[in-house]
Amino acid sequence: MAEDRKTALRFVVLLGFVSLFADMTYEAARSINGPFLAILGASGTAVGIIAGLGELIGHGLRIVSGLVSDRTRRYWTITIAGYAVNLLAVPALALAGRWEVAALLMMIERLGKAVRTPARDAMLSHATHGMGRGFGFGLHEMMDQIGAMAGPLLVAAVFAMRGSYRGAYTALLGPAILALLVLALGRAMYPHPSKFEKPSGATEDGRFPRVFWLYLVAIALVAAAFADFPLIAFHLKSKAVLADRWIPILYAFAMGVDAIAALLFGRWFDRKGMLPLMVAVAVASPFALFAFSLRPWAVALGMGLWGIGMGAQESIVRAAVADFVPSGRRATGYGLFNTGFGIAWFLGSATMGILYDRSLPALVGFSIVLQLLAIPLLGRVHRMGEKRG
Numbered sequence: 001m002a003e004d005r006k007t008a009l010r011f012v013v014l015l016g017f018v019s020l021f022a023d024m025t026y027e028a029a030r031s032i033n034g035p036f037l038a039i040l041g042a043s044g045t046a047v048g049i050i051a052g053l054g055e056l057i058g059h060g061l062r063i064v065s066g067l068v069s070d071r072t073r074r075y076w077t078i079t080i081a082g083y084a085v086n087l088l089a090v091p092a093l094a095l096a097g098r099w100e101v102a103a104l105l106m107m108i109e110r111l112g113k114a115v116r117t118p119a120r121d122a123m124l125s126h127a128t129h130g131m132g133r134g135f136g137f138g139l140h141e142m143m144d145q146i147g148a149m150a151g152p153l154l155v156a157a158v159f160a161m162r163g164s165y166r167g168a169y170t171a172l173l174g175p176a177i178l179a180l181l182v183l184a185l186g187r188a189m190y191p192h193p194s195k196f197e198k199p200s201g202a203t204e205d206g207r208f209p210r211v212f213w214l215y216l217v218a219i220a221l222v223a224a225a226f227a228d229f230p231l232i233a234f235h236l237k238s239k240a241v242l243a244d245r246w247i248p249i250l251y252a253f254a255m256g257v258d259a260i261a262a263l264l265f266g267r268w269f270d271r272k273g274m275l276p277l278m279v280a281v282a283v284a285s286p287f288a289l290f291a292f293s294l295r296p297w298a299v300a301l302g303m304g305l306w307g308i309g310m311g312a313q314e315s316i317v318r319a320a321v322a323d324f325v326p327s328g329r330r331a332t333g334y335g336l337f338n339t340g341f342g343i344a345w346f347l348g349s350a351t352m353g354i355l356y357d358r359s360l361p362a363l364v365g366f367s368i369v370l371q372l373l374a375i376p377l378l379g380r381v382h383r384m385g386e387k388r389g
Contacts, residue, residue, distance in 0.1 A: 004130065004196070005130050005131055007196075008127040008128070008129075008130060008131060008196045009127075009131060011127045011186070011189075011190050011193060011196070012124065012127050012128060012131075012136050012139060012140055013139070013143070014182065014185070014186045014189070014190070015120065015123070015124060015140060015186060016139065016140050016142075016143030016144065017143065017182050018083070018179050018182045018183045018186065019140060019143060019144035019147060019179075020143045020144060020146050020147035020150075020179075021147060021175045021176070021178040021179035021182060022083065022086070022087060022144075022147065022175075022176075022179040023144050023145065023146075023147030023148040023151060023255075024147040024148075024150050024151035024154065024172070024175035024179075025087050025090050025151060025172045025175045025176040025179065026086065026087065026090050026109055026113075026151075027147065027148035027151050027152065027251070027255065028090075028151025028152050028154060028155045028168070028172055028248065029090045029093065029106075029109070029151075029169065029172060030229055030230065030251070031151070031152040031155060031229065031233065031247065031248040031251035031252070032152075032155055032165060032168060032233070032247065032248055033051075033093075033102075033106060033230045033233070034047055034051075034229070034230035034231060034232070034233030034234035034237065035165075035233055035234065035236075035237040035244060035247060036093070036102060036165050037050065037099050037102060037103070037230070037234070038234055038237050038238055039165065040096070040097075040098060040099035040102060041099050042099040042103075043357070044231070044234055044235075044238065044353060044356045044357045045353050045354055045356075045357050046099070046103075046353075047230055047231055047234045047353060048228075048231050048349055048350055048351075048352055048353010048354065048356060049349070049350045049353055050103045050106060050107075050230070051228035051229075051230040051231055051349050051353070052228065052345060052346040052347070052348065052349025052350040052353065053107065053346055053350075054106050054107055054109075054110040054228075055110065055228060055342050055345040055346055055349060056342045056343060056345065056346030057107055057110045057111050057114060057342070058110035058111070058113045058114050058342060059114065059338040059339060059341045059342020059343070059345060060114070060338075060339050060342040060343055060346070061111065061114040061115070061339070061342075062114050062117055062118050062334065062335040062336075062338040062339055062342070063332070063335040063336050063338075063339040064114075064335065065078060065082070065114060065115050065116070065117070065118045065119065065331075065335055066118035066119075066122075066331040066332040066333070066334055066335020066336065066338075067331075067332050067335060069118055069119040069122060069331035069332075069335075070122075070328070070329055070330070070331045070332045075119040075120075075122060075123050075193070075194075075331070076119075076123075076187045076191070078115060078116065078119040079116045079119045079120045079123070079183070080116075080180075080183055080184070080187065081115060081116070082112050082113065082114070082115030082116020082117070082119070082120075083112065083116050083179060083180060083183055084112070084180060085108065085109075085111060085112030085115065086109055086110075086111075086112025086113045086115075086116060087109075087112070087176035087179055087180065088176060089105050089106075089108040089109035089112065090105075090109055090169065090172050090173075090176060091169055091170055091172050091173040091176065092105050092169075093105050093106075093169040094166040094167075094169035094170045114338075114342075117334070117338065118331040118332075118334040118335040118338065119331055121318060121321075121330075121331070121334045122330040122331035122334060123193040123194070124136065124137065124140060124193075124318075125197075125321075125322035125330050125334075126193050126194050126195075126196045126197040126330075127193055127196045127197075128319070128322075129196065129197040129322075130196070130197075132267075132270040133269075133270070133319035133320075133322055133323070134265075134266035134267060134268070134269030134270035134315065134316060134319045135263075135266050135267050135270055136266075136319070137262075137266055137314075137315045137316075137318045137319040138262045138263040138264075138265065138266020138267060138269075138315040138319075139263060139266070141258070141259070141262035141263070141266070141311065141314040141315045141318075142259045142260070142262050142263045143259075144259075144262075144314070145255045145256065145258045145259030145262065145311070145314075146259055147175070148251075148252070148255035148258065148259075149252040149253075149255045149256050149259070150252075151172070151175065151252075152248035152249065152251045152252040152255070153248070153249065153252050154168075154171060154172070154175075155168040155171070155172075155248040156245050156246075156248045156249050156252075158171050159244060159245045159248075160245060163244075197327065207326075208324070208325055208326075208329075208333065208336070209324060210384070211324055211381055211384040212321075212324040212325060212333070212337075214377060214380060214381055214384070215320065215321075215324060215378075215381045216336075216337055216340045216341075217377060218374045218377035218378045218381060219313075219317055219337075219340075219341060219344075219374070220340050220341060220343070220344035221344070221370045221371070221373050221374040221377070222281055222309070222313065222370070222371055222374045223341045223342075223344040223345040223348060224344040224345065224347055224348030224351075224370050225285075225348060225366070225367045225368070225369075225370035225371045225374075226306070226309065226310075226313075226345070226348065226367070227287075227288055227291065227292075227306075227348075227349070227352050227363075227367065228345070228349050229251060229254075231349065231352060231353055231356060232291050232292070232299075232303070232306075233247050233251070234356075235291075235292055235356065236250070236299065239294060241293075241294055241295075241296060241299060242296060242299070250299065250300065250303055251303075253300065253303060253304070253307070254303040254304065254306055254307035254310070255307065256307070257303075257304050257307030257308060257311065258307040258308075258310045258311040258314065259311065260311065261280070261307060261308045261310075261311025261312055261315075262311040262312070262314055262315040263315070265277070265280055265311060265312045265315055265316055266315035266316060266319065269315070269316045269319060269320070273382050274316075274320070274378050274379070274381050274382035275382060276312065276316060277312055277316045277317070277320075277378055278375050278378045278379060278382070280308055280309060280311075280312030280313075280316070281309065281312070281371050281374055281375055281378065282371075282372075282375060283305065283308055283309075284305045284306065284308050284309030284312075284371065285367075285368050285371040285372055286302075286305065286368060287302045287303075287305035287306040287309065287367070288302065288363060288364045288367040288368065289302065289364050289368070290302030290305065291303055291305075291306060292356075292360055292363065292364065309371075318334075321333055321334055321337050348366075348370070351366065352366065352367070
């Protein structure tokens with residue numbers, strides 16, 4: 001049994017390296033997509049809608065991928081195909097000469113993420129069963145965010161040497177190829193990750209319980225309240241709050257906070273359930289008040305709070321889904337959950353993009369109120385989860 005856990009941990013770490021290199025690629029791009037769109041002539045409303053539509057595609061289409069994954073059981077094939085589309089669209093941005101073309105490539109990148117995520121998370125949920133899902137998903141997210149730190153720093157280094165957005169996108173081809181190579185190695189070493197989780201023997205009717213739907217509503221409120229970084233970066237660029245080279249460094253800082261928060265909140269989740277997520281939402285709730293400031297120190301504080309919220313979302317939120325859905329429909333559950341998440345993120349991002357062009361106080365109020373509304377719902381989920389346990 002101990003050896004099985006060690007093997008499962010090695011699998012989680014290997015997928016962690018895939019995510020590390022993948023995040024070096026597309027999170028580095030996210031750190032500069034907003035300013036790049038601004039240079040190409042996009043408005044704040046357009047950036048908000050593009051960012052939100054990207055998340056709608058990246059999350060909303062996961063229900064299709066999840067259903068196909070569970071029905072075909074070809075988890076590795078779907079994961080690899082999705083990563084290839086997700087990663088190779090990023091260096092192609094170096095060729096974009098219009099903001100509409102750049103926006104299309106950003107949509108394609110998000111499409112690839114939609115294809116691969118439910119199948120990958122289903123495999124991770126099996127491997128993390130014996131080690132504590134909060135810890136397992138938190139460890140994966142921590143490695144993910146190490147890449148999310150390294151990528152923007154790589155972009156900042158390119159700016160320091162060449163000062164070119166196109167050169168920065170081109171440099172991201174390297175980590176994209178590394179991610180695909182490690183993914184192929186993982187497929188060869190661990191062809192059947194479902195074997196990490198032994199059947200429980202419990203009878204499952206295949207339906208999603210009421211707690212799953214309530215949890216989805218609560219997290220949808222949080223998703224709608226979280227400004228995507230391209231809009232924040234657009235603000236920093238258009239208002240001249242920070243020089244171009246400092247914007248990706250600020251994003252790297254937020255990803256570092258995300259990495260630490262993911263592991264800490266993930267471990268806490270294994271002991272206390274939803275309570276850590278409630279704390280994280282409360283702590284992160286005023287991030288927009290600071291992130292959309294005109295003072296660099298306030299922006300840094302806001303991005304730190306933003307990173308705490310994102311870290312909790314990427315560890316606890318993903319771990320909890322596996323506890324609320326039948327094991328045989330795990331990828332479908334992740335796909336359905338992320339569809340709701342993506343719709344909420346799109347509506348929230350589009351709304352915040354529109355509000356940015358009209359009233360920053362309204363944007364800040366919108367973000368804070370929605371996050372605070374989610375907390376009592378998460379409390380109800382926590383109580384329902386304890387009864388199920």
